Amino acid sequence: MANRMERANSEIQKALTQIVQTKMNDPRLNQIVSFTEVDTTPDFKYCKVKVSVLNLGEISNVTKILQKSEGFIKRELANMVKMPQVPKINFVVDKSTLSAIRVEEILRNLNIPKEDGDDQ
Secondary structure, eight states: OHHHHHHHHHHHHHHHHHIIIIIOOOGGGOSOEEEEEEEEOTTSSEEEEEEEESSGGGHHHHHHHHHHTHHHHHHHHHHHSOOSSOOEEEEEEOHHHHHHHHHHHHHHHOOOOOOTTOOO
8 A cells, every 4th residue: 555655746846847847827836846755645635745945035926926727737636647536735935945044044054173283
């Protein structure tokens, strides 16, 4: 059962990427949008998709746009992926990406004095 769900999640992720990149004509989605994780329930009724965007200031707008386009995305997904039923898709912000960027920013801003005798 686990392999079936992993395959389904992988196929949904690939299809969503293709739909957003090639079939959606929304100019607000011009920035790089990636789907970092897809988690579908075993009965294929619901699907949680974690979204990451290159421009962090736009991530909430992008998830709202995707959520409003869910009907179109579901129709396209039904044409691309064979599954018992097309799940209701819930797009959420990938907080792990935001956390990693925040940690990197904090580390970059640290003022660590160089040790004496260090050539680097």
